[in-house]
Amino acid sequence: MHSGLHDSAQAFNLTVDALTADQLAEPSLLPGWSRAHVVAHVALNGESLAACLEGLRHERPVPMYASDEQRDADIEELAGAQAADLRDRALGATTLFQEAVELLPDELWSGSIDRLPGGPAWPVATVVATRRRELEIHHVDLGAAYTHRQWPHDFVAELLDVVAVDHGSAGPFTVRANDLGRSWEVGGTGGTTVSGSGADLGWWLTGRGSGEGLATDQGSLPRLGPWRRASATAVPTQER
Numbered sequence: 001m002h003s004g005l006h007d008s009a010q011a012f013n014l015t016v017d018a019l020t021a022d023q024l025a026e027p028s029l030l031p032g033w034s035r036a037h038v039v040a041h042v043a044l045n046g047e048s049l050a051a052c053l054e055g056l057r058h059e060r061p062v063p064m065y066a067s068d069e070q071r072d073a074d075i076e077e078l079a080g081a082q083a084a085d086l087r088d089r090a091l092g093a094t095t096l097f098q099e100a101v102e103l104l105p106d107e108l109w110s111g112s113i114d115r116l117p118g119g120p121a122w123p124v125a126t127v128v129a130t131r132r133r134e135l136e137i138h139h140v141d142l143g144a145a146y147t148h149r150q151w152p153h154d155f156v157a158e159l160l161d162v163v164a165v166d167h168g169s170a171g172p173f174t175v176r177a178n179d180l181g182r183s184w185e186v187g188g189t190g191g192t193t194v195s196g197s198g199a200d201l202g203w204w205l206t207g208r209g210s211g212e213g214l215a216t217d218q219g220s221l222p223r224l225g226p227w228r229r230a231s232a233t234a235v236p237t238q239e240r
Contacts, residue, residue: 008152009094021083028142036086040075049064049127067116171185171186174186194215196213196214
């Protein structure tokens with residue numbers, strides 16, 4: 001398994017293990033969600049991705065979620081569980097996903113999985129990176145000391161590779177990560193250049209914060225369009 005994913009999962013679970021029941025009940029950085037909701041979502045995401053990979057291995061493809069409504073209901077239910085049970089599910093999801101990745105035959109990595117019955121379809125080859133985004137981004141969303149500026153540099157570069165494409169409806173503008181020495185075009189060529197650290201750019205492009213730490217060469221920051229749903233030929237976004 002991707003070593004970066006292992007580190008991200010371990011760090012997330014360590015933070016969750018340190019949260020008391022009262023702290024889990026407190027608001028997260030995501031509007032309308034407590035920290036428990038964030039943990040529940042990450043746990044269920046890991047379980048669902050593992051089930052998709054297991055389904056492929058046994059030639060009985062299953063979608064990640066039966067419906068968006070059922071996904072939301074499951075998150076709400078698990079968020080109300082006892083703190084110990086919630087922590088166990090988060091840790092268990094890490095193990096389930098790791099085992100599913102390790103057991104998937106090489107020839108199945110070129111396939112796809114469905115987020116919902118009938119799609120959208122996501123490439124299996126991107127599942128590990130998708131799971132790492134869920135862990136790293138939502139680790140920060142917990143609002144429990146870990147910030148986006150602690151993201152590993154390799155993760156930041158991978159994130160920007162994805163979110164620059166996912167915001168194809170915005171722009172055109174360019175983002176320049178000064179610390180990485182790289183630039184990404186968003187929505188085509190031309191327009192303003194937004195510069196700053198890769199982490200600050202990634203945080204802003206995922207729809208978080210208001211662009212703290214960023215600068216432009218043409219006045220205000222560009223307005224971001226909504227994230228689009230990915231198809232089987234594109235890299236999937238992270239949820240929420």
